[in-house]
Amino acid sequence: MKYNVIKKTYIWIAIALGAPALVFSPGCSKKLDENPQSVLTPAFFSTAQGFQSGLDAAYGGMRNLWGTENLFTTTCIGTDEFITGNDGTGNNINYYSSGYNPGDGKLNTLWNSCYTFINTCNGLMDNGPDIKGIDETKKNAMIAEAKFLRANYYFVLVQFWGNITLNKHFQSTPTTAAQRDSRADVYNFIIQDLKDAIAGLPASPLATGVLPGKANAAAARHILSKVYLARAGSPAAQASDYQDAYNMATGLISSSASLGLGLLTDFGSVYQEGNEMNTESLWTIQHTTNIPYNGPNNSSGTDNVLVHMWVPKYETFVLGMQRDIVNGRPYIRAIPTRWLTDTAFKDKSNDTRFNKTFQTVWYCNNAAGIPKWPSPVPAGVDPTLAGKPRFTLGDTACYMPGVNMTDAQIAATRYLLMPPRTYNIQMAPYMRKYVDTKRADMNSPSVRPVIVWTLSETYLVAAEAAYMLNKIPETVALINTIRTRAAYPNGNVANMQISAADLSLDFILDERSRELCGQMVRWWDLVRTHTAGVSNLLVRVRLHNTDGMNNIRAKDTLRPIPQSQMNSVTSGPAYGPMGDPLWN
């Protein structure tokens, strides 16, 4: 009897302990629902807040292009302006060698970045009409911004790759199929986007309330003129393209004053550190000293590393120098071609742009490294200097005079004297447009905004269109405007003026180099223009680019479709050549 009581007690204990599990669990269907809190799902995109953050991301995606080594490599090197420097030799792209192939990671990154943020823009446009809680005017302005950005991404793609995939809508399901659309369709789409953007955007980057880096109609007009120009030089050319380009560019120039825009007096101040929001600057890709917002990890593919790309190995090549923030972190991905330094910039006295574009003198910043005169001293040097330091802290340690010097002159100069014949892949004139002294550290990437376009380029776009339309006096006038400014302050303006007799497409391309070298445009300028039906990329690389002159092939006027794109199209038709038989 007693035993039964104990038994019952224990059974009750068992039930008491087991029951909570039984009771709680059967209603567990809800326990299997997922309610994410630490990740946001695409549904957030269709809220007002998500809409804004999508637009911010679409802007942020531009950091994958301007400022990165990827776009630098694909637009600056491998042209007539720049060849590979000592530390860029791992690259194959700019050599056009057999190692350059569709597997190239830089091309793949550019390709993928553009499409990722095109999809973001598409999401904004597809969701736009249904979004509640944003004022319609503001929403329309935001959609205009998204169109501006989308057009920019597509313009990069179409210039590199020709016939490409044209996504007009948001991708909400995974697909492994893709097809190529014609560049004609892509150009039409870009043009429509830009026309819409011009209609919906604030008129000028300097208009009231326009934050730095924001899309604006002036920038949209500039790029639209370039789009027409690029299409005119492509297989998709339309008869009206040059006229449209001309109208768009001259329209912007003539209205620039009313927009608060205009060429600066001094070419040198256009790229001056801290002056990126000037009246000549149409659109910038922003960076900030607030490090967490400068790039996701501060060392990634979205940093502005242009500050490093041309920095020569002064710290090892030049005695008396050590690394500092002003002279930069020696990365030396590129050095100028001899054509650029010696021919394009032949006139270094009236045309002030060479010396405002390139650093050619280094001042001693390392007392410990100062070299001593040998004993006996070279001819022409005071014999009493034997064994004494050649210069002192703060003196010139290296100078590139831009003209030839004899070996005797070099030996008798107290600092390292480098005439052009001694330029080499470690040490050559240094492109100073991107100097940044506000970086956290001398090895850190830049915190400066990247100036994408300037009004001076609008003049050159207008000039190129005018020339193609055979409007010679207009062309001369546009170019002389730029050249007059280039003489400021000490050049002889009269000597800088050109006449119709000087004019040629080659001259315009050379002028672009003088004005814009080191901007991320050159490769596109060369593939857009032709000499006797041959792409100027082929013509000029064969003439001036010692890396690629023996290797470049006709197919190099387009970039190869990335291997990963071709490989990952696993369903539907293969990602085929689509009338661009050159590469794929």
Next chain:
Amino acid sequence: MKKTIALHVWAFCSALLLTCALQAQTKTIVVKGRVTGQNGELIPGVSVTVKGTSDKGVTTQPDGSFQITVPAASTLLLSYVGYIRKEVNTGNGDQNLNIQLVANKNELDQVIVIGYGTRKKSDVTGAITSISQQAIQDVPAANLSQALQGQGAGIDIQKSGGNSKPGQSPNILIRGTRSVKAGNSPLFVIDGIPFSGSINDINQDDVASVEVLKDASSTAIYGSRGANGVILVTTKRGRTNQKPTITYSTYAGVTKSLGEYPLMNGEQYLQLKKWANYLGNPGTYTSIDDPKILTKAFAPEELQGIAMGRNTDWQKLVYKNGVTTDHQLGLSGGTENTQYALGAGFYSEGGVYPGQSFTRYTLKLSVDQQLGKYVKVGLSSLNTYSTTKGENANPMGQALRASPLASPYDTTGALINSYVPGSANQVWNPLANFLPGAAVETRNRIGTFSTFYLEATLAKGLKYRFNGGAEIRSDVYGNFYARNSTNNLGVASSAANENTLSTSYTLENLLTYDKTIADKHKINFTGLYSYQSFTPQYTAFSYTGLLSDQAQYYNPALGANYQGKGTLNPWAIISYMGRVNYGYNDKYLLTLTMRSDGSSRLAPGNKYHIFPSAAVAWNVMKEPFFNNVSNVSSLRLRASYGSVGNPAIDPYQTLGSLTTQVYNYGSTVTTGLYPNSVPNPSLDWEYTSTANIGVDFGFFQNRISGSIEAYHSYTKSMIMPVTLPGTSGIPNQILTNIGKSENKGIEVHISTVNIQSRSAHGVTWTSDFNFFINRGELTQLLPSINTTLDGKPADIQNKWFVGQPIGSFYDYQRTGIWQANSKDSAAAKALGQTVTGTKSVIGQAKLADRNGNNTIDAGDQYVVGSSQPKWEGGTTQRIAYRNFDFTVVAFARVGGMISSTLFGGGFTNTLQANYNNVNVAYWTPNNPTNDWPKANSAQTNPSNLSTFGYFSGSFLKIRSLTLGYNIPAQYVNKIGMRSIRVYATARDPFILFSPYRNKYHGIDPETAGTLGVDTPANWSMVFGLNVSL
């Protein structure tokens, strides 16, 4: 005279012998003794009888001792479940014997743990490998996974990425790789409750046995989680009627690197740098001896080093000897109603790099209490606190690249806390991280894994059991690197903090019913309802530029530039399970299992699935026709088929996601969001069905016993991460159910008693062998995939090839090096290769034009090989003689390929001579080798460097060599102890038959995945002591 004496002596001796013999016929003697296992553990309950008599004899006491009075010169017979029967001849006088019993690996009466229950081995129908406590303790390993290495067929345990650091846990694969994304790691179940922690949270000294469930029938009871096999861990518990027993064991030892990476010495590096600069700057220098090379390419410190014949061995400066210490204290005992076991452990392991160590404190408690006749409750709690230091410390990038011509110290003897001269400003002095506080990285984990059960007998044969388990872990991580450290290279100091709190609980209700009908029909039913939830919560942030290095990572307010992230990834599983076992006359056995699982991680509509399985077994021995076969001790045949699932993907994978993109408009900063993944509402389970047949056998009183398994598993609707085309605009891989894979294999276990002495002092030699073959391959991709490789469907972007194992190496075929002659130049040119200038292919990898289109392009790549071995195996050999025992554990992996970053990627074989290189006989015009590319200062890496990194991954590893000695009982007893054992073990002392190590001077070919370059593999010598009170 002489003859007479001889005669007398002879007569005397004969008489004496005769007398003795007669006395032996009648004399009885007292034999005392002690029975131990092979490692000296005491065995109570052993039956000791005299052979040939019907006397019941005696059984051994809890301390393994016995005393028996027997006729002189008898033969004692010792037997105990789980051990091979042993006969011992006694002498003529009283004696005290130490007798060792040899464990019987295939004893059919042995009870083993299965999913949700235990079963006599003879009743088991599935493929289960049991690993004994002894086997686990044979190797003084850092964790349970390491201890299991080489111990069971079908269980492939390898260092993850070749990682040999303290506190690292190896990769476990059971029966090969079947999944691309859903994970291939087996499920760990400890004391019946699924375990979510790290293997390092378990103290292997607390483990009593490990059972590895391999086929579908045995794993089906774990349903959705059993696809990769299940490892059941049973911890030590007290025994009924056991006197309190205190055990203490300890070992300590020294760990040394297993070798240095094969780098160039000063002279070799000098030559490389000369060649690289000569070949990399065509036309600049007259020859490699042009003095201009010295001034242009070498740092002044290097020139000084050349002049003084300096040859800095940076590795020697970086490696040190690590110290390992282990202490384990245990107390266990039990009465009729209460059993308990307590264990406290301390383990500390220092790596061969000063910043690396792992320390673990564990406390284990288990209590089982009988409450009256019908109810039993029990509790087990495993508590761990561990500290891992330097888990990411990898000084190799510096130590392997630093110029051997440079010195780590300046002329005053002070450490150069900067770049190493002559290293292109890329290599920071690796010794800088040894400065106090320069590099600190610590992970502290504290956690408890506690299980509770209540078992109530509701009626005859009907039992209810409640299992509850709770696991709570806190993981706190911090790192700090000074500005002048190899991590920050002179840029701002940096620090990071990470915190994870994970909570998991499991609730299970089980009903079991046992019934035997007419003595012949045995029925067992198990029903289960289970709910498990796991909630890991993680936050991390990092910052730079600390105001003071002293702050380390303890106060973020002293830093700047904060960046943070976090996740909350909970998941839950609800399960219903039923299992029926039916046995007829112990001869024919049948198991049917059905489990239904619901997982939160799958999309609505796909959450629930049912996993069925069936198995049969036939105890052939029980058949009458086997009665007269004397040499066969046991024979069973088994067969099973069933299906299990695998949803081991991260939560939220079906929902799509947005990710952040920071930006600013002037001083206005923003965090944008863009879609990086799209929803996949149709995501479903991945299923694996396995057919398994097995035979268990024992011959000659189980002197030879073992099992053989053959299986074929089919995985379908594989969850695969598909890389979408760039044009899709979706950067992340998307999980999609595509494809099928198959694995088939054979597994053999054999245990033999080669020599079993009949005296207490003789030699006993036993062997265990396991051998297994697994062949896996992808058999199908989505029908929509229209790309192929060699005529079979292939997803080249994701490297999935039908007909090839998962994880195959896909690359170009290197046939040699393009030589500097007109024939090769013409041939290269014909393939579109650049043969002039800096980018010339001469001296570079010569690739085969496999697709024959007269150009080297992506279509020439092929499957070079895979890491899947031809076969693997392990063996344990034990020899005992008197009180000594000697054990060797070895395992081999033969036929797989490895991809080594040391030679085929990374930074150690660039031949650019910007920094030091592995010592390879690189190509020069004077050395027209076909093995290695040319030295070339003008390229960051030789082209197609990866093609130089494929090697045979075969090896035979001596896992441990142990020599032990059990101090004889008479001495031990005098000081009031039960047993004392001392031993010495060499851990991982040798790697044999490894081409990678022997021919190419790599260190250790063992790796799951690509073999990385990290602090080297090591070996250690430890000395240990086990004491029982």
